[in-house]
Amino acid sequence: MLKKERERCKMIENERSLNSLDQEVITKFSFLEIQEATAHFNPSSKIDEGDYGSTYKGVLRHTQVVIKMCSDTSQYYQEVHIASMLRHPNLVTLIGVCQEAWGLIYEYLPNGNLEDRLICKDNTAPLSWQTRIQICKDTCAALIFLHSFEPHGIAHGDLTPQNILLDANFVAKLSNFRLRDAPLSSHTTGDFSAESDVYSFGGVLLRLLIGQATLNLDEILQNALDEDELDDALDRTAGQWPLEQVTELARLALSCCEIDISNRLDLQSEVWPVLERIQTQCEPASSSDRSSGDTQQSSSLDRSPGEEHPRPPSYFLCPIKHDIMEDPVVAVDGYTYEAEAIRVWLIDHNTSPMTNLRLENSNLLPNRIVRSAIQEWLQSNES
The missing domain is CATH 3.30.200.20 (Phosphorylase Kinase; domain 1)
Known part of the structure; x- marks a missing residue:
């Protein structure tokens, strides 16, 4: 009772x-x-x-x-x-x-999850090494944000290739947090800790480098490094990896997968600077590949083929103006519109522009969640 x-x-x-x-x-x-x-x-x-x-x-x-x-x-x-x-x-x-x-x-993210892309499900093109490096950065950025969230850090708890989704521009986004009935604090022990996320992140890096979903990927990579045969262990469908940078990335992955928690790297101070440096060093190679048409798909930096800028999610667009909304509001029909556009519409109409049904009233409420998501998307694509 x-x-x-x-x-x-x-x-x-x-x-x-x-x-x-x-x-x-x-x-x-x-x-x-x-x-x-x-x-x-x-x-x-x-x-x-x-x-x-x-x-x-x-x-x-x-x-x-x-x-x-x-x-x-x-x-x-x-x-x-x-x-x-x-x-x-x-x-x-x-x-x-x-x-x-x-x-x-x-x-909805049209390129599905990372696991399906690594195994080329439905005959999709293999991920290029440039895109894989960007996915590493995207994933690391999300984890740093979670672990530093105030007032308590948050652990993802189930970081796997299946829970890393890819949008139309192959930008990686984390999903499916492993939730539990506990305070939002991740810096503890077990699966719900920043350290366990670092270990899982290392596992994701191993998959991106080797491609295979086999056991003991860390041993395979370590042996390849010890025997100076790293090139043989890498996923060749990704293209010709730059040896110096991929060697550093391999050592980074192994350090994240250390059994001793105290030896694992800190994402913000140790992992992120390395990923930024690797990507910067590889940018000339990426530009060369693009000019010769060798890349198999764009990363979030490369955009989609023929596009100068990535496409915004459809729910960022006003159903009336079809532009990215600056001041999204929810009307009584449940749809979100640009405030100015729906106010102009309501001057001459008492029906919904989407359903053509009569509106009970003309009340409008700010949609702060969509507005926040739009602002973050715009900031991330300023460059």
Whole structure:
């Protein structure tokens, strides 16, 4: 009886916490919309299934999204709480929720997860070594942000190639945090620590270098270094790695995978400077490859072929003006618009520009979550 009462109190607390986030205007979707977006949870729409529940891809309000249906309330409320707080260009963006069905709606990243790209699933092109170096930097940047988050650092807890997603420009974004019912503090022991994330990061580097999903990648790489045969161990589908830089990257990966926690590198002070230097040294080679047409796809620095700038996510665009929004607001129809554009529309209309249905009122609420995501995206692409 006492357990049930605690669970009921926890549920009330979670609901109050979520409702308090209304001031940030987390977009709400109905269960009917979720059903329609997934063709009533058709198996063909399913992306993944795990202990937390099932994940689907679908189209909500003319936007392609990923819909995560949580299997329990604690998972749902904690993920909403964390995802709504954490805004970074290398973390997957939470777009909205379906509270009645414990659903979480995230941005859709068209290049899928890193694991699928490394094994060239669906006959996709292999990742070039330039793109792999950029993925290392993107992943490191996200972890540094998480570990330094105030007031307590946050550990990802499950950093694997499956949980590193790639957008249209092959920018890496972390997803699927391994959540638990505990204070948001990562600098402890076990899987939920900054040190364990560093170890996992080293494992990701090993996969990017070697390509294979085999055991003892650290031993394979260490033996290759000891015998001066590193080139033979590298994934040759990535192209011709620059030997000096890839040797430094290999030693970096092995240092992150040290069994002794005290010997593992610090991401911000020791890993990040090395990654920046390696990428800077490799930029002339990248430019040469691009001019000769040898690169197989663009990194977040290279952009997409023929593009000067990366494409913004579709939900950054105003449905009326089709430009990136500067002041996004939510209308009563549930859609997000550029404030000036929807106000001009409402002067002569009492219907939704998206559904053509009559609007109950002309109230507009600032969508601070989308605005924050847009600002971060713009800042990361200023150069």
